[in-house]
Amino acid sequence: MKIVVCGLGYVGVTVAACMLRKGAMVVGVDVNPQKVEIANAGRSPVKEPGVEETFAKARAENRLTAAKTLGSTLADADVVVACVGTPSCEDGSLQLSYVSSVSEEIGRAVRQRSPECRPLLCVFRSTMLPGTMETVVMPKLSAAAGEPPGQRYEPVYNPEFMRESTAIADYFNPPKIVVGERFPGAAQDLYGIYDGIDAPVFKVPFAVAEMVKYVDNYFHALKVSFANEVGRLALSCAVNPADVTRIFLSDTKLNVSPYYLRPGNAFGGSCLPKDVRALGAFGRKNGMDVPLLQSVIASNTAHKSFIARLVVAHAPKGTRILQMGLTFKPDTDDLRESPLVELAATLLEQGYELSLFEPDLKPEQLVGANLAFADLHLARLPELLVTDFRRAAARADLILLGKPMSGVKLPSDKRFLNLYRF
Numbered sequence: 577m578k579i580v581v582c583g584l585g586y587v588g589v590t591v592a593a594c595m596l597r598k599g600a601m602v603v604g605v606d607v608n609p610q611k612v613e614i615a616n617a618g619r620s621p622v623k624e625p626g627v628e629e630t631f632a633k634a635r636a637e638n639r640l641t642a643a644k645t646l647g648s649t650l651a652d653a654d655v656v657v658a659c660v661g662t663p664s665c666e667d668g669s670l671q672l673s674y675v676s677s678v679s680e681e682i683g684r685a686v687r688q689r690s691p692e693c694r695p696l697l698c699v700f701r702s703t704m705l706p707g708t709m710e711t712v713v714m715p716k717l718s719a720a721a722g723e724p725p726g727q728r729y730e731p732v733y734n735p736e737f738m739r740e741s742t743a744i745a746d747y748f749n750p751p752k753i754v755v756g757e758r759f760p761g762a763a764q765d766l767y768g769i770y771d772g773i774d775a776p777v778f779k780v781p782f783a784v785a786e787m788v789k790y791v792d793n794y795f796h797a798l799k800v801s802f803a804n805e806v807g808r809l810a811l812s813c814a815v816n817p818a819d820v821t822r823i824f825l826s827d828t829k830l831n832v833s834p835y836y837l838r839p840g841n842a843f844g845g846s847c848l849p850k851d852v853r854a855l856g857a858f859g860r861k862n863g864m865d866v867p868l869l870q871s872v873i874a875s876n877t878a879h880k881s882f883i884a885r886l887v888v889a890h891a892p893k894g895t896r897i898l899q900m901g902l903t904f905k906p907d908t909d910d911l912r913e914s915p916l917v918e919l920a921a922t923l924l925e926q927g928y929e930l931s932l933f934e935p936d937l938k939p940e941q942l943v944g945a946n947l948a949f950a951d952l953h954l955a956r957l958p959e960l961l962v963t964d965f966r967r968a969a970a971r972a973d974l975i976l977l978g979k980p981m982s983g984v985k986l987p988s989d990k991r992f993l994n995l996y997r998f
């Protein structure tokens with residue numbers, strides 16, 4: 577197997593070293609002549625444990641060379657891996673000039689390949705925003721190659737999940753392998769470059785793979801910022817941050833778990849909104865700047881508006897809507913700060929004919945804080961509540977699934993909008 581790696585930065589040298597360890601022939605290409613010289617001397621252009629020894633051994637075995645341009649290196653290659661940088665522009669947007677250039681260079685080099693060769697796998701590992709493969713890489717590749725993908729080359733997006741300093745170990749023991757491809761099977765299992773690596777493999781459309789990489793990085797950054805803000809708040813009230821963190825992290829049921837991590841409805845109920853507001857206010861009182869924690873309510877409000885707009889977009893004027901669910905989660909009659917109460921109120925304001933189906937709420941039990949909240953935010957609740965689901969569904973043009981509801985058979989001839997999982 578011959579593999580050409582474009583970009584001898586942290587990702588590129590790791591890919592090169594790992595492919596060399598798997599016995600491949602590797603050509604490293606970088607526009608920086610110093611990096612090329614260093615690699616050709618059997619050394620690593622960046623500090624990454626394990627790379628230097630691997631390069632030195634491979635040079636001695638004549639399995640590693642480096643060059644400033646692709647030249648004819650792709651003529652007999654099986655795979656080219658593009659690991660060029662995607663730095664920030666001044667305004668924070670992503671700079672794609674290196675990705676764009678390398679796509680063109682690879683496309684041009686494809687022309688030199690014999691039509692008998694199997695398609696060159698053009699694997700992009702740079703971190704790129706959703707849509708980049710479709711709108712930048714593929715057009716550049718195919719314009720330069722003079723033909724669409726399929727016969728002579730096949731573009732693949734394969735994000736890198738390594739961490740600098742443990743990159744080689746991460747490569748051989750990744751949390752997952754994500755392969756973005758043009759259609760199922762197009763990546764041809766990357767000609768086996770991941771064979772022998774035990775990790776879940778996700779084969780998905782390009783944009784999913786592109787987005788996953790960002791979501792992962794964003795979440796890591798979010799976790800660091802969350803932990804630091806919690807630490808600052810703890811210090812502001814003489815609580816030991818390590819004590820709080822130890823207990824917080826011990827909870828792998830609700831805290832460090834998939835729980836609460838799927839897109840759906842906004843949060844609500846009698847605890848989360850009130851407690852988030854209180855901790856934010858506490859931070860302000862203690863003179864602690866915790867912008868992440870203080871932005872959570874605004875984020876939730878934005879999500880409630882998004883859900884309302886989503887419904888309106890699916891419901892032209894005059895649509896008769898049946899909303900299933902009103903309490904803030906299944907198996908409780910708690911209406912306090914329920915996003916579904918707010919949604920119903922918004923839909924009424926917008927002039928829709930609305931019915932509400934909520935088996936968790938018995939009208940005769942609408943008392944106390946629940947009654948107060950309903951009176952304040954949805955005074956027409958008692959008159960809109962229906963108990964005969966089948967009849968209400970038959971009359972409706974659109975049914976909103978506000979929360980999971982067991983034991984309710986949904987009619988197959990109606991339009992639905994799922995608001996708790998999308």
Ligand SMILES: NC(=O)c1ccc[n+]([C@@H]2O[C@H](COP(=O)([O-])OP(=O)(O)OC[C@H]3O[C@@H](n4cnc5c(N)ncnc54)[C@H](O)[C@@H]3O)[C@@H](O)[C@H]2O)c1
Binds near residue numbers: 607674
């Ligand atoms: N560093 C990481 O830990 C890491 C992890 C995962 C993903 N990524 C992503 O991988 C990509 C590369 O990251 P990096 O840290 O290795 O970047 P880097 O800046 O260290 O290296 C990029 C290399 O590409 C070279 N280059 C630019 N244009 C070229 C071209 N046309 N042909 C050949 N070489 C060219 C540059 O000279 C440079 O040496 C980025 O998109 C980054 O976001 C990085």
